[in-house]
Amino acid sequence: MKLRQKPDDFLVEELPLHELKQEGKYAVYKLQKVGMTTFAAEKVLAAHCGVQFKHIGFAGLKDTHARTTQYFSVETNNPESGNFKERNVTSELVGFLDQSIRTGDLKGNRFIITVRDLRDADIERVEQHVEQVALGIPNYFDSQRFGSLKGVKGFIAKDVLKGDYESAVKKIITATTRHQKATIRNMRKFILQNWGKWDLCFDEVKKLGLDRTVEGALVIHLANDPQDFKGAFRRTFKGIREIFFSAYQSYVWNECIKQVVRQNSKEVYSVPYEAGKLVFPRKWNNGAQLGTFPLVAPDVQGAAEQMQILANVLKIEKMTLPEFATDEHILVPRQREIMIVPQELEIEAGDDELNKRKKKVVLKFSLPKGAYATIVTKSLFGQ
Numbered sequence: 001m002k003l004r005q006k007p008d009d010f011l012v013e014e015l016p017l018h019e020l021k022q023e024g025k026y027a028v029y030k031l032q033k034v035g036m037t038t039f040a041a042e043k044v045l046a047a048h049c050g051v052q053f054k055h056i057g058f059a060g061l062k063d064t065h066a067r068t069t070q071y072f073s074v075e076t077n078n079p080e081s082g083n084f085k086e087r088n089v090t091s092e093l094v095g096f097l098d099q100s101i102r103t104g105d106l107k108g109n110r111f112i113i114t115v116r117d118l119r120d121a122d123i124e125r126v127e128q129h130v131e132q133v134a135l136g137i138p139n140y141f142d143s144q145r146f147g148s149l150k151g152v153k154g155f156i157a158k159d160v161l162k163g164d165y166e167s168a169v170k171k172i173i174t175a176t177t178r179h180q181k182a183t184i185r186n187m188r189k190f191i192l193q194n195w196g197k198w199d200l201c202f203d204e205v206k207k208l209g210l211d212r213t214v215e216g217a218l219v220i221h222l223a224n225d226p227q228d229f230k231g232a233f234r235r236t237f238k239g240i241r242e243i244f245f246s247a248y249q250s251y252v253w254n255e256c257i258k259q260v261v262r263q264n265s266k267e268v269y270s271v272p273y274e275a276g277k278l279v280f281p282r283k284w285n286n287g288a289q290l291g292t293f294p295l296v297a298p299d300v301q302g303a304a305e306q307m308q309i310l311a312n313v314l315k316i317e318k319m320t321l322p323e324f325a326t327d328e329h330i331l332v333p334r335q336r337e338i339m340i341v342p343q344e345l346e347i348e349a350g351d352d353e354l355n356k357r358k359k360k361v362v363l364k365f366s367l368p369k370g371a372y373a374t375i376v377t378k379s380l381f382g383q
Helices: 038-049 120-135 143-149 156-161 167-172 180-195 196-210 214-224 227-232 238-263 304-317 374-383
Strands: 010-018 024-034 055-060 067-074 089-097 106-118 268-273 277-283 292-293 335-337 341-352 358-367
Touching: 024 038, 038 055, 038 067, 038 374, 067 089, 067 156, 106 374, 120 341, 120 358, 120 374, 156 167, 156 238, 167 180, 167 214, 167 227, 180 196, 180 214, 196 214, 214 227, 214 358, 238 277, 238 292, 238 304, 277 374, 358 374
Parallel strands: 010 067
Antiparallel strands: 010 106, 024 067, 024 089, 055 067, 106 358, 268 277, 292 335, 341 358
């Protein structure tokens, strides 16, 4: 099975929350991008409109390795300046709003996903699962949420919550992946091999001209104060630190929902993902009461059965609720829907033109904001 064999195999289009107007303070542009981050697209739009980033708004981040369509608002006196076409991004003025688009300002997303390199048995499995998937699947956080696990064992945020800042810093500046530039990967290996020899690491950082990188900033800090791992951790970008905590909070939620699924289904099947395995129901029990489940936080509250499930997961994690209170990040116990229902789910199977003698499946569906399309594919293709 192959996902994203080419960018057009994963198409995403935002479903806007606000109805556009013919005039307003903020111009709204429909951007189509491929092979670039949302932040990179924002930078291109800002350059064309001649404005700073603070004058631009968007509802959420979109996948780099996909062809995506999303909406940006820009406070500008020259709306036509935002119309452009470049190699990897195009922008079209589509209307106006009286307020800027903010994070979360969307109804959901529409997806067209082509899954390739399939056998007849894979097609049969999809056909077996589609009826149940159309009725609803667990609203798990998927692998995209857990990029900070690549190249390391364990969660950086958990180390911090336990007060082990050295372990957290070690994960941040020594994790290696095949996608890193060779210079960065080699520097990280050098730091790992010479852990604690900060003057030596500092010299290597300077020699390679990496003093302005994350690795460089933390090594320089430790060369000046070898035991201040807490201070070194705080030298990382605030947005990155938030990602560390969101990842662990999301993992705990997933683990709780796995228990909910088992309690509300007589038979389940599991599918691997970045942080372990997810379980899906072959069929929900009649009268299954799902609703929402809170994300873990020091002040989390929920029904008795939910708090018991959370207690079970925290026991396995060797964590306690008070340990989630930290001055490094405020964890919010917001509620998340346990189940999502893919809307307008369509499935079309055919021959795969990119892989000889193999099949492909084209999936079309819409999801509410915050839900992961790859959870739909996992539920369809999982055994």
